Amino acid sequence: MNDVHEELTAAGLPAAEIEAAVLRALDEDRPAGGPGDVTSVATIPADQHGTATIGAREAGVLAGGAVAELVFRTVIGDDVVVSERLPDGSALAPGDVVLRVEGPVRGLLTAERTALNFLSHLSGVASATAQWVRALDGTRARVLDTRKTLPGWRALQKYAVRCGGGLNHRTSLSDMALVKDNHVVAAGGVVAAYDAVRRAYPDIPVEVEVDDLDGLRALLEAGCDRILLDNMSVADMTEAVRLAAGRASLEASGGLTLDRAREVAATGVDFISTGALTHSVRVLDLGLDLS
CATH class of the missing domain: 3.20.20.70 (Aldolase class I)
Structure with a gap:
């Protein structure tokens, strides 16, 4: 995850603080002593791998790509591969691929909502700001x-x-x-x-x-x-x-x-x-x- 941390730091973000925020968000879905993502564990074999693609469903401006990647890497670890990610600040059109990750399906779906929460909110802020700039x-x-x-x-x-x-x-x-x-x-x-x-x-x-x-x-x-x-x-x-x-x-x-x-x-x-x-x-x- 060092590359993601370096990217966050280069963007003027406190990497340790962002990592702590990601961990807090993930803990909301897996409280101490809880069994974790019971739906994914019950329906998906542990050895099943797949590809998750995050795409834009409306026009806007991207922000938070590195944070979303950090979520997947925190949940899955070394078994995740990020094969595609648009840079923050990119103008998005409906259908654009924002992030594509490969890894264990259980981990991809466990990370899904937290990654989207960060990415959707931050991209909303960037998109609203871009409207004012225009x-x-x-x-x-x-x-x-x-x-x-x-x-x-x-x-x-x-x-x-x-x-x-x-x-x-x-x-x-x-x-x-x-x-x-x-x-x-x-x-x-x-x-x-x-x-x-x-x-x-x-x-x-x-x-x-x-x-x-x-x-x-x-x-x-x-x-x-x-x-x-x-x-x-x-x-x-x-x-x-x-x-x-x-x-x-x-x-x-x-x-x-x-x-x-x-x-x-x-x-x-x-x-x-x-x-x-x-x-x-x-x-x-x-x-x-x-x-």
Whole structure:
């Protein structure tokens, strides 16, 4: 499995963490003391070998191929052969072969659902991100994810966003400071909050959320170079871009939907962030067939 681990690491994923996630998922199907996959054991001879092919049943973008392969290798071990696998980020059409593995049939079917769960969800994230990327094509705006990720899945979901052509916002609370409305209330104002972060962590990037143009003006005067425009109207975002005049990068956020993406991008903002890429995405329809 070293090759898979190296691939995960090269993709910016923590291989040990992903392996632990795979083991946890598999343990849900084989609790301690349980007999395992009773259906496969009862219906399939132990020495029967076959080929399992995972294919796309709808168009989308692939993410998580190495994770799916890791599932099969974890269940089957050295007896599995991966004869075909598309690279992550590939555009899929219905009928495309995503992954083909050969090995003991019992193991292939034991691994099936867990492999598909990872692959379908991550490909759903990548596919949704690609839709936003297409909607923003020709504008300066880039789509960002958020920290609205499934617990334990953040690294994987943010990787899938990259596969779809999007950018990652901060990965943790330590990567950058994001001053939001509750921080502003606690600190006594947007500039006070910004100044407090700058004093405490002078080397960490800081972004401050505002919901009106007065707050924007105050932050620009204070030297803030990254500002989040929260739930602003298109007219106010357009004016914010004019006022910033390149002195700060501007991120639009708050209740944004795909059908409004291009309208918002046309204001001239640099980024559009949406939790919808990760917190409520629909899985991509993929299926496994045995031969």
